[in-house]
Amino acid sequence: MLRNKEYVIWLVVSVLIGSCGVVAVSFYSNNAAVWTAITVGLLVGSYSIFTRWRYKQIRLLSEFLQQIRNGNYSLDVRDHREGELSILKSDIYKMSALLSEHNEQLQIEKQKLTEAISDISHQLKTPLTSMMMMSELVADDQLPHEKRQQFAGQITAQLERIDWLVSSLLKLSKIDSGTIVFKKETIAVEQLVQQALDPIRITSELKQQTITMTGDPTLMIVCDSNWTKEALLNIVKNNVEHTPVGGQIAIRYGENPLYVEIVIEDNGVGMAKSELPYLFKRFFRGRQASENSVGIGLSMSHSIVTSQRGVIDVYSEAGKGTTFHLKFYKQHE
Numbered sequence: 397m398l399r400n401k402e403y404v405i406w407l408v409v410s411v412l413i414g415s416c417g418v419v420a421v422s423f424y425s426n427n428a429a430v431w432t433a434i435t436v437g438l439l440v441g442s443y444s445i446f447t448r449w450r451y452k453q454i455r456l457l458s459e460f461l462q463q464i465r466n467g468n469y470s471l472d473v474r475d476h477r478e479g480e481l482s483i484l485k486s487d488i489y490k491m492s493a494l495l496s497e498h499n500e501q502l503q504i505e506k507q508k509l510t511e512a513i514s515d516i517s518h519q520l521k522t523p524l525t526s527m528m529m530m531s532e533l534v535a536d537d538q539l540p541h542e543k544r545q546q547f548a549g550q551i552t553a554q555l556e557r558i559d560w561l562v563s564s565l566l567k568l569s570k571i572d573s574g575t576i577v578f579k580k581e582t583i584a585v586e587q588l589v590q591q592a593l594d595p596i597r598i599t600s601e602l603k604q605q606t607i608t609m610t611g612d613p614t615l616m617i618v619c620d621s622n623w624t625k626e627a628l629l630n631i632v633k634n635n636v637e638h639t640p641v642g643g644q645i646a647i648r649y650g651e652n653p654l655y656v657e658i659v660i661e662d663n664g665v666g667m668a669k670s671e672l673p674y675l676f677k678r679f680f681r682g683r684q685a686s687e688n689s690v691g692i693g694l695s696m697s698h699s700i701v702t703s704q705r706g707v708i709d710v711y712s713e714a715g716k717g718t719t720f721h722l723k724f725y726k727q728h729e
Contacts, residue, residue, distance in 0.1 A: 457488065464492050467499070520561070523554040564692050568678070571699040578620040578704050585615045585649045585656065592628035596636055604642050607632075611649035617656045617724055619704055627700040630693035631660055631720050638718065639664035655726060661719040667712045675710055 530547040533539060539547075570576045589609060600607055617624075635645050639662045648659045667675075676698035678691065701708045705725050712718040 592625040627697040635662040658722040663717040
C-alpha cells in the first residue's frame with residue numbers, strides 16, 4: 397500500500413494533524429490528547445483496511461480481464477451493489493458479454509466459410525474433371541473433326557457454367573457479409589415483373605407455357621430494382637423448369653397497409669413437404685431438380701428479399717404445383 401501515492405499522502409497528513417492535535421491539547425488535557433491519538437489511529441486503520449479491500453477488488457478485476465483476454469467469457473464479476481467499483485464491474489461484464497457474442501458470431505461465420513469452400517470445391521470438381529478428360533481427347537490427333545468440335549463446345553459450356561457459379565457465389569457472399577447497400581427505388585410492380593421475365597420468355601415459349609399477370613398496374617414498390625429483378629428471375633426460372641410443356645404460371649400482386657405482395661404460382665410437378673424446409677438452403681437440389689441445377693438460385697432470391705426487410709414463403713404439394721409468396725414490408729415514417 398505504501399506504493400499508493402494517495403495513501404501515503406493521506407497517512408502523512410493524518411500523522412501531522414494528529415501530532416498537532418496531541419501537542420495542542422496536551423496543554424489543556426491529557427485525556428484529550430489520548431482521544432485525539434486514538435481517533436487518528438482509527439482513521440488510519442480504517443483507511444488502511446479500505447485501501448487493502450480496494451486493492452483486492454482491483455486485483456480481482458485485473459485477473460478477470462486476463463481471463464477475458466485468454467478467451468474465457470463465462471465469468472460473471474458483477475456484485476449487484478452500488479458504488480463506483482460495482483459500476484466498473486458491471487461495465488466490464490457487459491464488455492465481456494459483447495465480446496462473447498462477437499466471438500460466437502465469428503465462429504459461425506468461420507463455419508459458414510468452411511462449408512462454403514467445401515461446397516464450392518464440390519461444385520467445381522465435376523466440371524473441371526469433365527474438361528480435363530475432354531481436353532485430353534481433343535489433343536488426340538486421330539480424333540474426328542466432328543467429335544473435336546463437340547468436345548470443344550462442351551468445354552465452353554462447362555467454362556460458362558463455372559463462370560456463372562463463381563459469379564453467383566460472389567454475389568451471395570457480398571449479400572451475406574452485408575457489404576451490399578440496397579438502393580431504395582420506387583418502381584411499378586408490373587414493370588419490375590416484366591423486366592424480370594424478359595430473360596426467361598424464350599424458354600417458356602419453347603415449352604408452350606402460359607404466363608399471366610394480374611394486379612393494379614399503378615401499384616408501386618420501394619426496393620433495389622436490379623437485385624429484386626434477379627430474385628424474381630430466379631424464382632420464375634424455377635417455376636418454368638418444374639412446369640411441364642403446356643403448363644401455366646400465374647403472377648399476382650397487390651398490397652395492404654403493411655406490405656406489397658407478389659405471388660408466383662405454377663401447376664407443375666411440385667415437391668414433397670419434407671423438402672420445403674431446405675428449399676432456400678445453398679446447393680440444395682430436390683428430387684425433381686434438373687440435371688444442370690446447382691441449387692443456388694433460390695438461395696440468392698431468399699437472401700435478396702430478406703436483406704430488404706422482406707419475407708419469402710413457399711407452398712407446394714407433389715403433383716399439384718408450387719406457389720411463392722414475396723412480401724416487401726413498407727417503411728412507415
